[in-house]
Amino acid sequence: MALERIEFTKEMKRTHKILLPNMLPIHIGLLSKVFNHHGFNTELLQNNGHNVVECGLKYVHNDTCYPALLVIGQFIDALQSGKYDVHKVALMITQTGGGCRASNYIHLLRKALEKAGFGFVPVISLNFSGMEKNSGFKLSLSFIRKAIACVAYGDLLMTLDNQTKPYETTKGESTALVNDWTTKIADELSKGKGVSFSAIKNNMQTIADDFDKLKINKVPRVKVGIVGEIYVKFSSLANNDLEQFLYEQGCEVMVPGLLGFIYYCIDNIIQDVNLYGGSGAKKKIAEMILNFALKYEKCINDVQNNTKNFIGYANYKTAKELSHDVIGIGCKMGEGWLLPAEMLELIHNGFENIICAQPFGCLPNHIAGKGMIRKIREKYPNANIVPIDYDPGATKVNQENRIKLMLAIAAEQMENKYDTADSQSSEEKILVNN
Ligand code: SF4
Incomplete structure (x- = not known):
């Protein structure tokens, strides 16, 4: 029998904390701050270790993909930790919308929650294809623009950090700069700044210049x-x-x-029409979105190529x-x-x-x-x-x-x-x- 879906209501937006699984700390950390600015109360989960795996194994069938087992295990481990008022908590999970099982993790999560005695906890689907809707969680255009900016800033910070960390002469400087810029960007985004393409370009150049000033030993x-x-x-x-x-x-x-994966998802819409036929209008829109989104990658490459120590890869x-x-x-x-x-x-x-x-x-x-x-x-x-x-x-x-x-x-x-x-x-x- 299908499980009843617990909707995340407008009321819950004020009363509930939304827990986010930890995949990409820089990107999702930024996104979490943007959510909070839009009136949500989110927290990026940090629990890890053997308990998470054990929880996953206990509540998810052991034939299930390992990522599903871990994400669900991390949620249930957090709910069982005693750290949260479980009646004031919601969970957020992505739904890719593709043909793979990742689109169905949300159903596995609900089943596992029911089994663990948390069937009353609402689960929010984060997707851009309108797969599941909740009255308390609606993605505005302003939010989507900020979310894309988070991905672009996150990719730049991650790439600069990767190219700096192994060579820094003072250990920890690169991580400190990432943290510093994550806070600054989150502040800007919360004030509605740093979202336009020109603002992103300026910010990215300043970020890259800051990393360029760190002392490195390029052995x-x-x-x-x-x-x-x-x-x-x-x-x-x-x-x-x-x-x-x-x-x-x-x-x-x-x-x-992460941008590459997003481009791939948009591109697949175009390729589906090319290979199997379908709506020409849908293809046109996807092409426009892809061409626009590719500008972020160009910007990341340009600012890095405009420094002495980094390469846009x-x-x-x-x-x-x-x-x-x-x-x-x-x-x-x-x-x-x-x-x-x-x-x-x-x-x-x-x-x-x-x-x-x-x-x-x-x-x-x-x-x-x-x-x-x-x-x-x-x-x-x-x-x-x-x-x-x-x-x-x-x-x-x-x-x-x-x-x-x-x-x-x-x-x-x-x-x-x-x-x-x-x-x-x-x-x-x-x-x-x-
Ligand atoms: S790509 Fe598909 S099969 Fe592989 S782990 Fe993800 S959902 Fe599972």
Whole structure:
């Protein structure tokens, strides 16, 4: 029997706290502040550890995708923690609207809440396709513009941080600057500023200039890209703090931003019409939105290329073109063709060492990720790609050992490159601490 949906009412907007799952701390942290400015009371969940996994395993079928298990586990663990008045709490979860199971996490969450005795807790769907509506939660145009700005600012801050952190001479400066700018941007957005395209451009240039002023020591480091299923790729809870581990190994890390995934989702609307027919008007609107949204990526690249220390790496159109050699554009379940496209883009940007983070139960990304590695290697023999599975039974030690093996090959390749170039002293070459 279908569960009754508890609506998030106008009244609840005043009385309830909305809990948000933690996937991308910078982006969702900013978004949370924008929500609060629009009269909501939101909190970004920080609970992690074994309890979250245990809760997920207890209340979600163990055949379910690992991201669903973790998001639901994190919610229920928070509700059981005693920290919240559970009768004054609502939960927010995204619904992608695509053909993949992510569109149905919300139903799994409701089922799990019922099982855990929290069936009365309202669940809000965050989606842009009108899938579920709540009288107390309506997305205004002003909010949508601010949300897109949060994604763009978040991508810039994340990229600058990634390019600074491994080289900073005073540890912690880059993180401090990210926190500082997150607060400043949230303040601006709450005053309705920093949203227009010109304001975003100005702010982004100031942010990039601030990062450019940090003292860095640009010694050669092994460059590692991270791709994979969107939640596992970004969430430290899901990938066992993968980025931190790589920093501790002395690497420079690059994680393709969230904008690319948004472009991919819009582009899929266009490709659906191209491949299977459908509304020409819908396609036209999607094309207009995509062309407009691509300006954010250009802005992020331009401001970085206008500094002395940074490079704008993201290029959605190039990545898409590169993918044509290995996968069809109709492959769009999960991250679909975007996954190999991001690997190819990383390789083109000098990140030949790649970790493909794959969750348990994720058939689409095993096909579009792991399944494409051989084809990519045939074209780029130096590509050093390792697929890592993330699931409740996988141990961190095993994952890290496999990554260390990949880093050992990366270090060797880097040494060979320097030997050929014969340009550096041997001590400076390898900074990977195996
Ligand atoms: S992409 Fe993979 S993990 Fe995400 S919903 Fe689809 S099957 Fe599950």
